[in-house]
Amino acid sequence: MFGLETGIFILLCICLFCACAFEFVNGFHDTANAVATVIYTNSLKPNIAVIWSGFCNFLGVFFGGISVAMGIVNLLPVELLIDQNVYHAVAMVLSLLISAIIWNLGTWYFGLPSSSSHTLIGSILGVGLAYALLPENTAGTSSVNWDKAKETGFALLLSPLVGFSLVIILMFILKRTVKNDIIFKEPKKNQTPPGWIRGILILTCTGVSFFHGSNDGQKGVGLIMLILIGITPAYFALDASRDTSHLHTNLVQIETLVNRIEEGRLAEVDKEKLKIVKSSITDLDSVLTVSNGKIPPQLRLESRKDILLISRDLSKIQKDGALTLNRDETAKLSESLKALKSYTEYAPTWVILLISLSLGLGTMVGWKRIVVTVGEKIGKQHLTYAQGASAELVAASTIGMSSGLGLPVSTTHVLSSGIAGSMVANKGIKNLQAGTIRNIVLAWVLTLPVSMFLAGTLFIFFRTIL
Numbered sequence: 001m002f003g004l005e006t007g008i009f010i011l012l013c014i015c016l017f018c019a020c021a022f023e024f025v026n027g028f029h030d031t032a033n034a035v036a037t038v039i040y041t042n043s044l045k046p047n048i049a050v051i052w053s054g055f056c057n058f059l060g061v062f063f064g065g066i067s068v069a070m071g072i073v074n075l076l077p078v079e080l081l082i083d084q085n086v087y088h089a090v091a092m093v094l095s096l097l098i099s100a101i102i103w104n105l106g107t108w109y110f111g112l113p114s115s116s117s118h119t120l121i122g123s124i125l126g127v128g129l130a131y132a133l134l135p136e137n138t139a140g141t142s143s144v145n146w147d148k149a150k151e152t153g154f155a156l157l158l159s160p161l162v163g164f165s166l167v168i169i170l171m172f173i174l175k176r177t178v179k180n181d182i183i184f185k186e187p188k189k190n191q192t193p194p195g196w197i198r199g200i201l202i203l204t205c206t207g208v209s210f211f212h213g214s215n216d217g218q219k220g221v222g223l224i225m226l227i228l229i230g231i232t233p234a235y236f237a238l239d240a241s242r243d244t245s246h247l248h249t250n251l252v253q254i255e256t257l258v259n260r261i262e263e264g265r266l267a268e269v270d271k272e273k274l275k276i277v278k279s280s281i282t283d284l285d286s287v288l289t290v291s292n293g294k295i296p297p298q299l300r301l302e303s304r305k306d307i308l309l310i311s312r313d314l315s316k317i318q319k320d321g322a323l324t325l326n327r328d329e330t331a332k333l334s335e336s337l338k339a340l341k342s343y344t345e346y347a348p349t350w351v352i353l354l355i356s357l358s359l360g361l362g363t364m365v366g367w368k369r370i371v372v373t374v375g376e377k378i379g380k381q382h383l384t385y386a387q388g389a390s391a392e393l394v395a396a397s398t399i400g401m402s403s404g405l406g407l408p409v410s411t412t413h414v415l416s417s418g419i420a421g422s423m424v425a426n427k428g429i430k431n432l433q434a435g436t437i438r439n440i441v442l443a444w445v446l447t448l449p450v451s452m453f454l455a456g457t458l459f460i461f462f463r464t465i466l
Contacts (some may be wrong), residue, residue, distance in 0.1 A: 004231070004232065008086055008231065011086075011087075011090045011231070012227070012231045012232070014094070015090060015093045015094060015097070015227045015231070016224065016227060016354075018093075018094060018097040018098065018101070019093075019097060019220055019223045019224045019227060019355075019358075020220075020354060020355070020358040021097070021101060021358075022097050022100055022101055022104075022116075022120075022220060022223065023217065023219075023220035023355050023358035023359045023362060024358045024359070024361060024362035025101055025104045025105060025108070025116075025362060026104065026116040026216055026219075026220070026359060026362060027054070027057065027358070027359045027360065027361065027362020027363040027364075027365075028108070028362045028363060028364075028365050029104050029107070029108045029114075029116060029362075029412075030116060030212060030216060030363075030411055030412055033208055033212060033395065033411045033412055033414075033415040033416075034049075034053045034056075034057075034205050034208040034209040034212060034363075034392070034415075035049040035050055035053050035205060036383075036415075036419075037201060037204070037205065037383060037387075037388030037389070037391060037392050038201050038202060038205045038388070040187070040382065040383045040388065041187045041193055041197075041201055041383060041384075041385050041388050042187050042188075042189075042190065042191060042192050042193060043192065043193060043197075043198045043201040043202055043205075044202060044205070046368075049205065050363060050364050050365075051364055052202075052205070052206070052209070053205065053209040053363050053364075054209075054359075054360040054361065054362075054363035054364040055209075055360060056206050056209030056210045056213065057209050057210070057212055057213035057217065057356075057359050057360050057363045058213065058356045058357065058359065058360030059210055059213065059356075060209065060210040060211060060212060060213020060214040060215075060217060061213040061214065061217030061218070061220075061221070061352060061355050061356040061359055061360075062213075062352055062353065062356045063214070064210075064211075064213060064214025064215070064217060064218060064403055065214070065218070065403070066218060066221055066222075066345065066346070066347045066352075067218070067403070067404075067405075067406030068214075068215055068218035068219065068222070068402075068403055068406055068407070068408050069218040069219065069221040069222035069225065069347060070222065070345040070406070071222075071406050071407065071408060072120065072121075072124070072218070072219050072222035072223070072408060073222045073225060073226060075121065075124045075125070075128070075149055076092075076124060076127070076128055076226075086230065086231050087466035088230075088463060088466075089226075089227075089229075089230025089231055090230070090231065090462070090466055091459055091462035091463045091466050092127055092131075092226070092230065092459060093223065093226055093227050093230065094458070094462055095123070095126075095127055095130075095455045095456075095457075095458035095459035095461075095462055096120070096123045096124060096127055096223065096226075096455055097123075097223065098454075098458055099119075099123045099126065099451050099454035099455040099458055100116070100119045100120050100123045100451060100455075102454060103119045103447065103450060103451050103454065104116055104119055107443055107447075110439075112439055112440060112443045114412060114440075114443040114444070114447055115156070115410035115411075115412045115413050115444070115447060116216060116219070116410075116412070117156065117215075117216060117219065117408045117409060117410045117411075118156060118410055118413070118444070118447040118448060118451075119447055119451045120219055120223075120408075120451075121149075121153075121156070121408065121448075122447055122448040122449070122450070122451030122452045122455070123451045123452070123454070123455035124455070125149065125448070125452050125455075126451060126452035126453060126454065126455030126456035126457075126459070127455050127456060127459045129452065129456055130455070130456035130457075130459040130460050131459070133460075134460075134463070151407065155402060155407040155408065155409050156408070156409060156410055156413070159398055159402065159409040159410060159413060159414050160410070160413040160414055160416070160417035161417070162394075162398055162414070163391075163394055163395060163398060163413070163414040163415065163416075163417040163418040163421065164417040164418065164420060164421040164424075165421065166394045166398075166418075166421070167390045167391050167394050167417075167418040167419075167421035167422050167425065168421045168422075168424060168425045170390045170393070170394060171386060171387070171390050171421075171422055171425035171426065172425060174386050174390065175386075178386075182194065182197070182385070183197055183384065183385040183386040183389075184384050184385075184386050184426075185384060185385075186381065186382040186383075186384055187382070187383075187384070187385065193385055197385045197389075200389050201385065201388055201389055201392070204388075204389055204392035204393050204396060205392060207392065207393070207396030207397075207400070208392050208395050208396045208399070208411070208415065209363075210396075211395075211396050211399040211400040211403060211411075212399060212411045213356070213359060213360075214399075214400070214403045215399050215402060215403045215408060215409060215411065216359070216408075216411060217355050217356065217359045218403070218408075219408060220355035220358065220359065221347050221351055221352055221355050224347075224351045224354065224355065225347055225351065228351070229301075229304070233300060233301035233304070234297035234298060234300055234301075235297070236348075237300040237301040237303070237304040237344075238295065238300045238303060238304055238343050238344060239342070239343050239344070239346040241346075241348075242342075242343060244288075244294060244295045244303075244343065245288075245292075245294060247284070247288060247295075247340070247343060248285075248288045250336050250339045250340045251281060251284060251285055251288065251340070253332065253336040254281065254310065254314075254333065254336045254337065254340065255281050255285070257325065257329055257332065257333045257336070258274070258277060258278065258281065258314070260324075260325060260329065261274065261317075261323060261324050261325065262324040265324050266317070266324075267320075270316075270317045270320060273313035273314075273316055273317050274313070274317065276309055276313050277309070277310050277313045277314055277317075280305075280306040280307075280309040280310045281306075281310060283302070283306050284303055284306040284307065284310070287299050287302070287303055287306075304344055307340055307341065307343060307344050308344065310337070310340065311337050311340060311341050314333070314337060315337065318330065318333070318334075378416065378419045378420055378423065378432065378433060378436055378437070378440075381423070381426070381427070381431060383419070383422075384426070386422075387419070387422035387423070387425075387426065388422075390418070390422055391415055391418035391419045391421070391422050392415065392418070394414070394418050395411065395414045395415040395418050398414050399411055399414060413444065416440060420432055420437065
């Protein structure tokens, strides 16, 4: 397959298996986010709830796009993404996946609603920082795409605060507008809620499940693309389904605009970036010219490098406000860069389907531990219909909006904080179980450093033995 040696093919299979295992674990680790409320309000039987949630997670991955997936990939430095050594790529991917799986399984075992997103991003940062310490990194390459890391970190930090606050506001509005007190009462044991309440709760469960797939599932898609690009670049470094001859048109437009930039007015750091951009444009143009617009397989990884460098450095110059272009030219440059990146930011349908199945099937098993925590241990009272619907409505909206913006957020943190907000809205902060909240916060605080340490250590180890 892909003309690989037997040993490398086996490593490819191991990496793909680990990526699917990560999404499978992600599925049963995060199932509680969607099904806890419908189970604890008797809206759906547990087995029906997890099967329905798994199906909706599957649909979310399949139809959710790949913007979050590419956000995950772009956290890593360009130089690490285009490393010519296959074994280095294997070391990177295995360290990411194994560290994330270890932390997810550990927190699941203790019933802690920890974030798979948080874990994966910590692992990526750990690998990036470990890469900076390698002796061969003599150029002092930036170990992490810190701009993307800040953007991602902000989304992860803000989302639980949004979940907590919005649920309190929504509960306040419901109490003053809804006259039917039944939605504020604890459900009676084994008694299904009124039809209209049940419909709302099932709808919000569906929304959280779908948007969980569209956000968390994309992370698995990004991981598989890292594997495929690193081990089989001739097939996956560029989108093979597209005619690369169209690259030349985009490149000419970018080169024309780049030549209009007044280099003398740039800061020294931006001059260096512009020099890299011009060099990459020249390299890519020569490949397209020699190959008559059809990039041969052996040059696709190098062409991918040129595209990533052009996009990265021009975007940084633009972000620094150093572009000496008018508004129309700047807009045209952004449009041309987006078209150029479309050749590298893609995922084959079979990859999306594989992750959809892994996440969907994982959702159907192992759900009980964290469901109990979310449903019984965050607050001191049983979930009411209003609390369940409010928490899930806010979670679905927040995750859906983040997926649209291409930002990875924690479904776990958004919904757990929403449940906590609903408890505070009902009877004040004394309605929270301090021990559970302390453990959740502790897991949240430890996730980044632990996953960074695990991934960084494993990366150095695998780079040594492979």
